Every structure is written in C-alpha cells, then in structure tokens.
Amino acid sequence: MRLKPGALLRFYSLCGILVQVAATKNKARGSQGQFPLTQNVTVVEGGTANLTCRVDQNDNTSLQWSNPAQQTLYFDDKKALRDNRIELVRASWHELSISVSDVSLSDEGQYTCSLFTMPVKTSKAFLTVLGVPEKPQITGFTSPVMEGERMQLTCKTSGSKPAADIRWFKNDKEVKDVKYIKEEDANHKTFTVSSTLDFLADRSDDGAVVSCRVDHESLNSTPQIAMQVLEIHYTPLVKIISSNSWPEEGQSIILTCESKGKPVPEPVLWTKDGGELPDPERMVVNGRVLSISFLNKTDNGTYRCEAKNPIGRNSTEYVLIVHDPNALAGQTGPDHALIGGIVAVVVFVTLCSIILLGRYLARHKGTYLTNEAKGAEDAPDADTAIINAEGSQVNAEEKKEYFI
Numbered sequence: 191m192r193l194k195p196g197a198l199l200r201f202y203s204l205c206g207i208l209v210q211v212a213a214t215k216n217k218a219r220g221s222q223g224q225f226p227l228t229q230n231v232t233v234v235e236g237g238t239a240n241l242t243c244r245v246d247q248n249d250n251t252s253l254q255w256s257n258p259a260q261q262t263l264y265f266d267d268k269k270a271l272r273d274n275r276i277e278l279v280r281a282s283w284h285e286l287s288i289s290v291s292d293v294s295l296s297d298e299g300q301y302t303c304s305l306f307t308m309p310v311k312t313s314k315a316f317l318t319v320l321g322v323p324e325k326p327q328i329t330g331f332t333s334p335v336m337e338g339e340r341m342q343l344t345c346k347t348s349g350s351k352p353a354a355d356i357r358w359f360k361n362d363k364e365v366k367d368v369k370y371i372k373e374e375d376a377n378h379k380t381f382t383v384s385s386t387l388d389f390l391a392d393r394s395d396d397g398a399v400v401s402c403r404v405d406h407e408s409l410n411s412t413p414q415i416a417m418q419v420l421e422i423h424y425t426p427l428v429k430i431i432s433s434n435s436w437p438e439e440g441q442s443i444i445l446t447c448e449s450k451g452k453p454v455p456e457p458v459l460w461t462k463d464g465g466e467l468p469d470p471e472r473m474v475v476n477g478r479v480l481s482i483s484f485l486n487k488t489d490n491g492t493y494r495c496e497a498k499n500p501i502g503r504n505s506t507e508y509v510l511i512v513h514d515p516n517a518l519a520g521q522t523g524p525d526h527a528l529i530g531g532i533v534a535v536v537v538f539v540t541l542c543s544i545i546l547l548g549r550y551l552a553r554h555k556g557t558y559l560t561n562e563a564k565g566a567e568d569a570p571d572a573d574t575a576i577i578n579a580e581g582s583q584v585n586a587e588e589k590k591e592y593f594i
Contacts, residue, residue, distance in 0.1 A: 224247050225245070226303045226312065228242065230315055230316045234320045235322055235351075236293065239289065239297070239317055240287065240289050241288050241289070241301055243255065244285045246284070251307055253305055254306070255302070264276075264278060264286065294319070295319050298317055303315065325414050326345050326403075326416040331343055343387045345385050345402030346384040350404075354404050354406040355404070358401070370383070370385050385402070387402075393424040393427075396424070397420065397421075401416065401418075426455040426499055426502075428447060428448070428504050429506060431445070433445075439486050441485050442481065442485065445460075445479070447460070447480070451501065451504075455497040455498060455499045457478070459497075460494070462492070463491045469489075480493065487512055487514075489510060493507065
C-alpha cells in the first residue's frame with residue numbers, strides 16, 4: 191500500500207509529538223529525585239551575606255533566588271532585581287550562589303530557592319541580621335566625690351539585636367550587684383540596654399578604674415568598653431613611727447608623722463601633753479619629723495601629731511618613756527645581795543653540821559671512859575679503883591669495845 195504525501199507528513203508529525211511527550215514524561219519522572227538544598231545565614235549589620243542553593247542531580251532545570259517579598263533576585267545567571275548590593279557568585283546546573291553586601295536590618299527574612307521541575311520544588315533559607323551595639327557611655331559621675339557619698343553610675347548602649355549584655359568591673363574585678371534594664375527601640379528591631387552601679391564612695395576606691403563592658407555576638411569576642419577613673423577625697427590617716435624602741439637618757443629619738451589624705455594634708459602640728467613643745471632647742475620639727483636630742487626624764491609624756499586637709503583633720507599619739515641606763519644596767523647585772531645570802535646560808539649549814547658532829551663524837555667518847563671507870567664503883571679509895579681498873583684490863587682482852 192502506498193501512502194499519499196500528505197498522509198505521510200501527518201504520520202511523522204504524530205510520531206514527533208509522541209516522542210516529545212515521552213521525553214517530557216521521562217524528564218518529569220527523573221526530576222522526582224531532585225531537591226534544592228539551602229542553609230540559614232547569620233550576618234552582622236553592614237556585612238555581606240552569601241546565599242547558596244545546590245542540587246545534587248539536575249538535568250538542566252533552572253534555579254531561582256527570591257527575597258522575603260517574593261521578588262526574583264536571580265533566575266539562573268540572569269539578574270532580575272535592580273539592586274547593586276546583590277551580585278552573582280556562581281551559576282551552574284548544580285548551584286546558584288548570590289551575595290548581598292551592606293546588609294541592613296530590613297534585609298532580614300526568609301529567602302527562597304526554586305527548582306523549576308514538574309512540579310516546582312523550593313527550599314527556604316532564613317537570613318538573620320545582627321544589630322551591632324553602639325559604644326557604651328558612663329553617666330552620673332562627678333569629680334571629686336567625698337568619702338561616704340553615694341555614687342550611681344549608669345552605662346547605656348543602643349542598637350543591639352538581640353539585646354546586648356552589660357557587665358561592670360572595678361579594677362578588673364567584676365561587680366555583680368547591679369541593675370539591668372532592656373527597652374525596645376522605635377524601629378521595633380533593636381534594643382537599648384542600660385545598667386546602674388550603686389555604691390558608697392570609700393578611700394580605697396580613689397584611683398580605681400571602673401569599666402562598663404558590653405558583650406554581644408556581633409562583636410566577635412571583642413567587647414566594647416567604657417572606663418572611668420574614680421577620684422575620692424577623704425580626711426587624713428595619721429601614724430607615728432619611732433626610730434628608737436627603747437630610748438634612754440642622753441640618747442636621741444626621731445618621731446615621723448606619716449599622714450595620707452586627699453587632698454594632700456597640710457604640714458603636721460606637733461604638741462606635747464596638749465601644749466606646745468617645751469624645749470624648742472632640743473625638740474626640732476622639720477616638716478613631718480620631730481627630733482629630740484639628749485633625752486632626759488622631763489621629756490616623758492604624750493606627743494600628738496595632727497594633720498588636716500580641706501575635708502577634715504585627724505591625729506594620733508605616741509607615749510614617750512625615757513629609761514635610766516644605770517637602772518637598766520643594775521637590773522641586768524648580778525644580784526650581789528642574793529649571792530651573799532646564799533653564801534651565808536651555806537656557811538651556817540656547814541657550822542651547824544660541824545657542831546652536831548662534835549657533840550656526837552663527844553657523847554660516844556664519854557661513854558667509853560665511863561665504862562673504863564666502872565671498876566672504881568666498888569673501890570673504897572682511889573688506889574683500889576686503880577687496881578680494879580687494872581684488873582678490868584685483863585677482861586678487856588677478851589671483850590674489846592670499838593669506837594667508830
């Protein structure tokens with residue numbers, strides 16, 4: 191069978207349509223596994239945000255970026271929105287990356303990447319813009335401050351998003367007990383935060399450095415700091431230092447009056463027992479130093495040093511006792527009376543011992559002679575006693591008496 195030319199042309203057209211439909215179905219079937227991938231982005235106000243959309247498998251399907259207002263920014267490599275801040279970074283079948291420079295708070299929101307498959311597939315990326323806090327300022331400070339007065343220092347910073355954190359330090363030591371206030375700015379996006387440090391001024395705070403530190407994630411671990419040096423005025427603190435801890439007659443002594451205050455105290459005033467120094471020739475005052483030469487007992491007494499400044503006055507006392515060097519030597523030398531008493535006791539005990547021993551010997555010797563004379567008890571006269579005594583000597587050979 192032979193077909194007519196018109197019928198043959200219609201046959202080829204029908205075959206082309208069928209092939210095109212089949213290709214479209216295959217393309218749609220293949221695009222079922224394609225998904226655009228995006229990531230959320232955080233950027234500091236004024237910085238540059240990079241938005242990237244990737245597709246692992248893409249058969250020449252177009253990609254598009256749109257802003258939170260659903261305005262197309264880029265369609266493949268073609269720029270759709272006239273904004274000089276938006277630039278193309280990379281465009282291919284697998285990636286569409288753009289950059290937004292000089293980001294402002296109004297740029298924050300949800301951006302959409304679209305993959306034009308059948309049906310269209312999308313992925314969202316949220317752009318977060320951080321508001322940078324302004325440099326903090328400390329208010330409420332007056333100089334100088336009198337000791338005991340209450341001080342209230344306030345540190346404030348604006349424009350932070352989210353709200354910044356404020357910390358107080360005194361000489362690098364953190365102060366915890368502070369007040370913190372957070373207020374939303376008129377743009378309803380950023381915050382103004384303030385913190386108040388409340389304390390009583392003390393002389394130990396004079397010259398101290400009080401600092402207010404603002405911490406925020408937009409500062410990249412480099413906090414903003416405001417500092418204030420405290421100036422505290424206070425009455426003098428007075429102390430007397432002696433050059434001689436054991437002053438003796440004839441020696442010298444130097445008394446130094448140390449006074450510390452702010453403003454610096456005026457020259458000190460020295461007095462003795464509530465009156466003027468009695469002997470200006472020996473008692474010489476040179477600035478804060480009192481020198482006393484050739485000490486004697488009349489120098490004993492209470493010496494007062496007084497210092498004053500515009501804030502007030504203060505004083506301290508030193509009790510001077512001049513010692514007798516001879517009395518000191520007698521106290522430290524040997525006690526002859528005590529030694530003499532000990533020697534007398536020893537001699538007395540020795541003599542008593544000798545006397546007792548002599549009496550003991552004499553008593554035992556008398557007993558011996560008495561026993562020899564027993565032969566005379568029966569003798570009528572002395573001759574007989576002698577004869578009896580001689581006779582008794584014979585018996586003495588048999589019985590001897592020993593004396594020890």
